[in-house]
Amino acid sequence: MRRYVLKRVLLGIVTFIVVSMIVFIAARLSGDVALLLAPQEASEEDIQAIRVQLGLDKPIPVQYYVFMRNSLHGDFGESIRYSQPAMRVILGRLPATLELGSAGFLMSVFLGILFGVFSATRRDSYLDWGGKIFGMLGQSMPGFWVGIMLILLFGVELGWLPTSGHGGIKHLILPAFSVGWFSITAVMRLTRSSMLDVLDSEYIKMARIKGNPERVVVWKHALRNALIPVLGMAGMQLAFLIGGVVIVETVFRWPGLGSLIAEGVFSRDYSLVxxxxxxxxxxxxxxxLLVDLTYGIIDPRIKYE
Structure with a gap:
């Protein structure tokens, strides 16, 4: 177990280093930051002084070392757009993103498991076929497109829900559903497949022979074992939700981290990005990393693979 954990932690560290290199290189390839910060009337000497102040005159490996050292201390420099430390701006927007991501995750897990169980217990019925079609559509439609369609239907045509902003529960429904759209269908399809395997097992047949009500057989005995692969996949979907929240926040003008990054890209605020x-x-x-470790605890065979 210790070796398995160490291997996963090292893999996470290597991944983080690779991501930091990509971020560092992308920032350097996007243009000269000194030219962006310097006023229009600045001379070449003034621009060079800004480069020296930012450390851009040093070799690339030295710049990367300084970048990593400062980043690990939470120092990403000052935001050009907001004229304050970039990390302070990020932390101010983070709660809204956590709210949206949590709502989308809970919605995707609850609805995905619910739809998956209903589809599995009514195999080859109209409900099951409808679930299959819904699952295929969900895997082929991006969340931001679904969000736009929801805005047009429930916001513009029906006027039931607000289309932008951050406030009460009404402001959360449409963006949360858009964020969790892909994950709802993914969880539903895996739950259905896992439930079908469990429902055909011998111990479920024995539970029915003993006279247990069907709801007890399904929700207590079958679902408990069918959820093992679903829980692991739900963790991976949570990581997917965090990445997908950027575009959805922009569509709904949600004041979170994703929309802030989009603003930083358009305004070339590299520290913020x-x-x-x-x-x-x-x-x-x-x-x-937590999902990998959870898999190792749930299924001990993974430790030795």
Whole structure:
């Protein structure tokens, strides 16, 4: 077990280093930051002084070392757009993203498991075929497109729900459903497949022979064992949700981390973008690590593979 954990932790560290290199290189390839910060009337000497101040005159390996050292201390520099430390701006928007991501995750797990169980217990019925079609559509439609369709239907045509902003529960419904759309169908399809395998097992047949009500057989005996692969996949879907929240927040003008990164990209606020990407990447790596460790606990055979 210790070797398995160490292997996964080292893999997470390597992944984080690779991500940091990509962020560092992308920032350097996007243009000269000194030219962006310098006023229009600045001379070449003034621009060079800004490069020296930012450490851009040093060799690339030295710049990367300084970048990593400062990043690990939470220092990503000052945001050009907001004129304050980038990390402070990020932390101010983080609660809204956590709210949206949590709502989308809970919605995807609850609805995905519920639809999957109903589909499995009514195999080859109209409900089951409808679930299959819904699952295929969900896997082929991106969340931001679903969000736009929801805005047009429930916001513009029917006027039932607000189409943008951050407030009460009404503001959360459409963006949360859009964020969790892909995961709902993924969890539903895996739950259905897992439930079908469990429902055909001998101990489920024995539970029925003993006279247990069908709801007890399904929800207590079958679902408990069918959830083992679903829980692991749900963790991976949580990492997917964090990455997909960027576009959805932009569509719904949700004041979270994703929309903030989009603003930083359009305004070339590299400090803001780097801080946001680091936070999201770190969260995804940690979640994937926890999922791997959870799999190792649930299924001991994984430790030796």
């Amino acid at each position: 780097q801080a946001g990407v680091f936070i999201i990447s770190g969260a995804i790596i940690v979640i994937n």
